[in-house]
Amino acid sequence: MSAHRPLSTVELRKQNRNRVYRYLIGQWKPVTKQELAFQLSMSLPTLTQNLNELTEMGLIDRSITTDSTGGRRPRLIVPLPNARFALGIELTNRDLRIVAINLRKETLASRRVALPFANDETYGEELAGLIEQFLDNNQLDRDRLLGVAMTLPGIVGPDQKTIEYAPTIGVDTSTPCRFLDRIPYRVLLDNDATCGGFGEWWNRTDQPSMVYLSLNRGVGGAILVDGKLYDGVDHRAAEFGHICLHPGGRPCQCGRKGCLEAYCSTARLSDDLDISLEVFFQRLEDGDIQCQALWDSYLKDLAHGIMIIHTILDCPIMIGGQMSQYLPAYRSRLQWLVRDLCSPGDRVDFLAFCPSSGHSVCIGAATRLLYEFVKQL
Template identity: 25%
Template sequence: MANGPRAVLSLDIGGTKLAVAVVTEDGRTHGLIVEPTRREEGPGAIVPRLFDMGHRAIAASGFESVEAVGISCGGPLDSRAGILTGPLHLPGWIDLPIVELAERDFGVPAALENDATAGALGEFRYGAGRGSGTLVYLTISTGIGGGAVIDGRLHKGAAGNGGEFGHVMVRTGGRPCLCGRRGCLEGYASGTSIALRATEAVAERGAGSALAELPVVRAEDVVAAAAAGDALATELWEETIDVLSIALTDLVNVFEPDMVVLGGGVTRSGDALLLPVRDRVAQDAMPPAARAAEVRLAALGDEVCVVGAGAVAFDHLDSLKALTDTREITNV
């Protein structure tokens, strides 16, 4: 397909799985490969395996080559320098120059972005946010991440780490968060935190609750029990909706987006999450922002970070071209 559409390689580095694919400008994935991370092996073993998956994905995609590599990973990271400074889900990955390594291996330009931020760009360009101008995206899963696209441009912040929406404070002095603060959204509404709050509540006052009959309580168990009318589960789920609505209302007031997209495993609860959150944001946000913002569930599913990394790679190529064009004009 040498004369076909432009194609880039996407590498998504997760703590549980590695996902790679060739992505074309229409947002479609080709030659997708997903394998366990086996993070205990460390970067010395995982990075070569990741790159080998990339070469296999290119071979399986039908494309002879790719123009760039996009890499998505959880933070902390330095997207401008292309360095993984110490991702929380990848112990031992300290100051790893992943972009330099990828460029050396694949022989094309590479770009790095936080996975949730990449997901925001993917949903904006190819998913539920297509056609919007300003978008706020939250992924509500093991943790909570996010990103914003403002007037069609990905918001990165001064140091490249903008969009840490999981650390919006929703309860002053509240539950401890992995970031070291108390009261963050992630400490209440992530899948991990919902399960932990439920486990604590069952131990303290769970007599008579269906949750007390389970050997391990998961976030999806809380959703199911609340739907069945379980009082304790309903209380836990209502608090989840409350803190999420508070955070989203603040974000809507700040960014005044025309689209809010919610993704991640917790959103598999569907209307049980979407409808009350949508109603609360419409009720509590400032009137102009509330009227503008439409709240939707994400559309790209498990491929969101792979597709998002592809979008990051295409933007990187466009930036390089613009820089080259500027230099050529300057040298005339």
């Protein structure tokens, strides 16, 4: 067995600086140098060097002092959440959402704009203009911007410059992204459910591995194993919407029949009845027989899909997307259906729901830029 290569001085300094910063943003509260040195088991000279570097980067403030029990008043080390920020943008066929979040994942500003998707330069120009306007209107310092993380409802190529397949926004064959070149900042482009799942994992560090199942007009998801996104060999992992639930069943937008998406997307509840999702659930609450029958069928199909995913991956499943704001009210019924499909001795406490947020995908996308920044610091 070969021995690990010892860390160089530069690598060791970076590792120590990263440890210091991770501790500070893990607490998000002022701390003295002595307390920090004790918690990290780090010598004061080494810690001082790292704090000097973090101060030069504008990531911490050391100008505040605290009460003293005698002698010089000790200075507090305060991490600055607004030292950097990232933009997350969710692109859909009808509009887009844009959110700015700081290093603490606090929302600095948000906006929703009606802008139908088009994979062309004109759309790129409009999108770039909206970004600049958003930064100006909210007085966001471009020098602190880490980048722009964008999502769309489809499969994005590993190069993050190609849309492989996204039928809900009119892309049926692999095609280069023609709207990215107009944006003068670092751009990350990925699947909406993948980004949403990453954001939810960041919020639940007690779960190193989890599945995110996104229920919107499309059905997708994300797989996180030991805190890392599993994308698959061809960047197509977690396309849960195209699990075959009923062979030869309802047609799916992918061209096949019987997919989970055909039975458990939001369109199943709204488009089929030519009503909005909000109206469907209002009628359901009012006792509409047609809505009750459809909802019962929906939950049974969803339970089967959940059990297929859990049987294969055996980890907690987090349900997100637009349906996450409606499903918690029917938690008991869904869990009963899932329990009924389990084998004797199987765990049945693996299911959870994301907090309802119209900006969850945007926040999840921007979170990936925060994660990369902290990781390489």
